[in-house]
Amino acid sequence: MNTQPVRISTLLLVLNLSLVACATSQNTAVSPSAAETPASPSFSNQTTQNKPLVVTTVAPLTNIVSNIGGDRVMVQGIIPEGTDSHTFEPRPSDADVLSKANLILVNGLHLESPTEKLANASKLKETKIFEMGSNTITQSQWMFDFSFPKDKGDPNPHLWVNTKYAEAYAKLAAQQLTALDPSGKDYYETNLKNYLGRLEALDKATREVVTSIPPENRKLLTYHDSWAYWAREYGFDVIGAIQPSDFKEPSAQDVAKLVDQIKQVKVPAIFGSEVYPSKVEEQIALEAKVKTANTADDELPGEGSANAMENKNPEHTYIGMMVNNLRIIATNLGGKPELVDKVDTANVVGPTANANAKP
Ligand SMILES: [Zn+2]
Numbered sequence: 318m319n320t321q322p323v324r325i326s327t328l329l330l331v332l333n334l335s336l337v338a339c340a341t342s343q344n345t346a347v348s349p350s351a352a353e354t355p356a357s358p359s360f361s362n363q364t365t366q367n368k369p370l371v372v373t374t375v376a377p378l379t380n381i382v383s384n385i386g387g388d389r390v391m392v393q394g395i396i397p398e399g400t401d402s403h404t405f406e407p408r409p410s411d412a413d414v415l416s417k418a419n420l421i422l423v424n425g426l427h428l429e430s431p432t433e434k435l436a437n438a439s440k441l442k443e444t445k446i447f448e449m450g451s452n453t454i455t456q457s458q459w460m461f462d463f464s465f466p467k468d469k470g471d472p473n474p475h476l477w478v479n480t481k482y483a484e485a486y487a488k489l490a491a492q493q494l495t496a497l498d499p500s501g502k503d504y505y506e507t508n509l510k511n512y513l514g515r516l517e518a519l520d521k522a523t524r525e526v527v528t529s530i531p532p533e534n535r536k537l538l539t540y541h542d543s544w545a546y547w548a549r550e551y552g553f554d555v556i557g558a559i560q561p562s563d564f565k566e567p568s569a570q571d572v573a574k575l576v577d578q579i580k581q582v583k584v585p586a587i588f589g590s591e592v593y594p595s596k597v598e599e600q601i602a603l604e605a606k607v608k609t610a611n612t613a614d615d616e617l618p619g620e621g622s623a624n625a626m627e628n629k630n631p632e633h634t635y636i637g638m639m640v641n642n643l644r645i646i647a648t649n650l651g652g653k654p655e656l657v658d659k660v661d662t663a664n665v666v667g668p669t670a671n672a673n674a675k676p
Pocket of ligand 1: 402403475541543614615
């Protein structure tokens, strides 16, 4: 008979394991409430929480998706903030993230082609790659312009800068998350309703700001060509973009042409970008004797995380970025920047959800 020694060793093993477990929980001091908080940014923690992993790309997309997904999913954006999303090459570690994804939400319109290629090669067979932009507008509504000329074939991909398209992205996120996690339908619908309320306030404020700018000043010349769909929506003219289609610096000839153009159309300011700091843009402003300031299209203002569940700064949001842009545009083109002060920039989920709530 050898059952007894086995029983004893099993008992010892169980005892041993429980001792290890005790030691572990003491060392890491995990309280029950801390264990429930899905605030850890580390990827290994996300998978252990057993929530679906939703991978996104640029910061505005990560922010919009995480506002709808809330605490039912883990959202991971793979294009770091402040990097050039147009030339971004995914790293080997991104292949690992993509291989664990349960849903991959990208902008599309050729913005993240290398990432989509890697996603197709690394993802699980059942994981869907969904292009938000391509499901928001049809190909006939694509815009080709200064840095995105038609002969190169890559349309201007900056749909989200137009708040109406950001609303469409939020609705698509809710739809895709519900398809992934049907029992969360009501939760996603509530988040969507709350978030759309904030986007509608942003849209309204945008129209008021535009109206406050003298009609002859409703013209944009920017370094990075990201305002095409915003301008079409809100009645602005994008008169040019400094950045050439290869995302390098423009030639001396192009610079001279731009200076002439600015003098001719008498625009009071031109706009740069912190993601693309350029001496050329400053030089053009100096030569054309106009003001210059920075706007942003995929870098959220201040410190924080694009993921709503990890973010503690109520301005570090997609809405915060657009409010900042509107302030800068209104200030430099003769409008009323204070018209955006009433817009709530906070996320509708996570630590900032009630940050700007009126008492
Ligand atoms: Zn861009």
